[in-house]
Amino acid sequence: MVVTIIGIGLIGGSLALSLRQTDIASRIIGLDRNPENQQKALELGLVDEVTDDLASAVHRSDLVVVAVPMDAMLTVLPQVLALVDKQVVIDVGSTKQQLLEAIKDNPKRGRFVAVHPMAGTEYSGPEAAIPHLFDGKTLVICDAESSDADAVALVESVFQQLPMRLVYLGATEHDVHTAYVSHISHITSFALALTVLEKEKEEQRIFELASGGFESTVRLAKSSAAMWVPIFRQNRTNVLDVLDEHLRQLQHMRDLIAQENYPAVTDLIHQANLIRKILK
Amino acid sequence: MVVTIIGIGLIGGSLALSLRQTDIASRIIGLDRNPENQQKALELGLVDEVTDDLASAVHRSDLVVVAVPMDAMLTVLPQVLALVDKQVVIDVGSTKQQLLEAIKDNPKRGRFVAVHPMAGTEYSGPEAAIPHLFDGKTLVICDAESSDADAVALVESVFQQLPMRLVYLGATEHDVHTAYVSHISHITSFALALTVLEKEKEEQRIFELASGGFESTVRLAKSSAAMWVPIFRQNRTNVLDVLDEHLRQLQHMRDLIAQENYPAVTDLIHQANLIRKILK
Structure with a gap:
């Protein structure tokens, strides 16, 4: 599948490495607000291409990963959802209540699956991306009942192949x-x-x-x-x-x-x- | 040289492994208040023999290592020093002021060198002993000027061979x-x-x-x-x-x-x- 990753830092970049290594992604498109990070992500081979054209990236993708800090997430996720048709969108963020509250009435809410991979390091940026960061770790899927069944199924399939262990929680919990x-x-x-x-x-x-x-x-x-x-x-x-x-x-x-x-x-x-x- | 180690836990046991692996010790005698620890230390090959005869162990040794908790140290170290002739005695303890104050007028003070290897893990007992625990780590030597020059020289030689980096500090510091x-x-x-x-x-x-x-x-x-x-x-x-x-x-x-x-x-x-x- 084609995957767009928005925010190619520690988490976005490591996920790119895992999606490529497992052959889940046939093509990875990277977006990053910071041009230096875009350049480094290309040089490090984390992504196949970088672009500033969000609409084109989303339209060409099966899965869109939003891996930006949680303040930017509140702005970026609605922008992505506005462009979505059949695509599945995930965040990889560390807090969920405020985000899910903010998009609860979004007409594309069903295409979004809220996930939190319980893995990371103290470093950040594309150079911090490491292979196998997620192997054997836990992925929390939040409020799965608010997402379309096919979107949840796709996310489950992708992360089980990394492989990660899936845990289902409400956003409050x-x-x-x-x-x-x-x-x-x-x-x-x-x-x-x-x-x-x-x-x-x-x-x-x-x-x-x-x-x-x-x-x-x-x-x-x-x-x-x-x-x-x-x-x-x-x-x-x-x-x-x-x-x-x-x-x-x-x-x-x-x-x-x-x-x-x-x-x-x-x-x-x-x-x-x-x-x-x-x-x- | 022959080395006696009193307290064959994480630190005493790991030091035994290092002294053997570097061929510094030709024979290691172990003492431990806990008979189970004595038995395990023998089974694990940390020591060549165990004994409850402190006097005999000290008399047969070149170097005596006291690796007991700091409360027991206040009792055990004077007992060891009372038996010492030419031997060199070290502790490996995490606090120094109270211990050095307690033995400052001991007639054998010169045979004792206060050291603290800056290494460890969260585990304890002989099974916690691991090879190479001290490699490349820092050994603090405290109040070296209160020890005999030959005793300090022997301790420096032993720990430089592990190899450890030596740092000299006053007990208060x-x-x-x-x-x-x-x-x-x-x-x-x-x-x-x-x-x-x-x-x-x-x-x-x-x-x-x-x-x-x-x-x-x-x-x-x-x-x-x-x-x-x-x-x-x-x-x-x-x-x-x-x-x-x-x-x-x-x-x-x-x-x-x-x-x-x-x-x-x-x-x-x-x-x-x-x-x-x-x-x-």
């Missing part, structure tokens, strides 16, 4: 769960980087002493503001709810250490260790 | 820096696990939706309380100082999101991104 298992991790990582950069003025020491543990908790702090601020904005209520709980947990641990109540600190760590049951 | 680049990461990870376990009652959803970002920020929450509570206790002042700064940073980010001041959130993320300069 999706936004709550991702606040816990994705959005909060980015906030704590940004705050941890700020803490260390603020207080540890000897950067050479951070460099010398940082080991795997520090790197793994702080690596998400390299993530792009252009991607994450719109996510925090669109999922603000859930993010604040989780963040408030996290602040309570941290403050509680802080107070127990301040009070030298080490048996209680031990109990809390034993409780935290239960995450072993869930993450291998 | 060491404890401040490790609060930033190691201890705080563990506290935020424990608190993040507690947050998610407390609020996300649908464990199946965590399992399905958790991707690399969540796993990397939360993996340290699998770490052992037996190891970490004594570290928080002995480095309490620095840990509280860093934790208070982290709470301020998190609260600030929370307030900006609550106030919908997204330009300021963007600025904070750009500041946090500066960690890219330090961590590749």
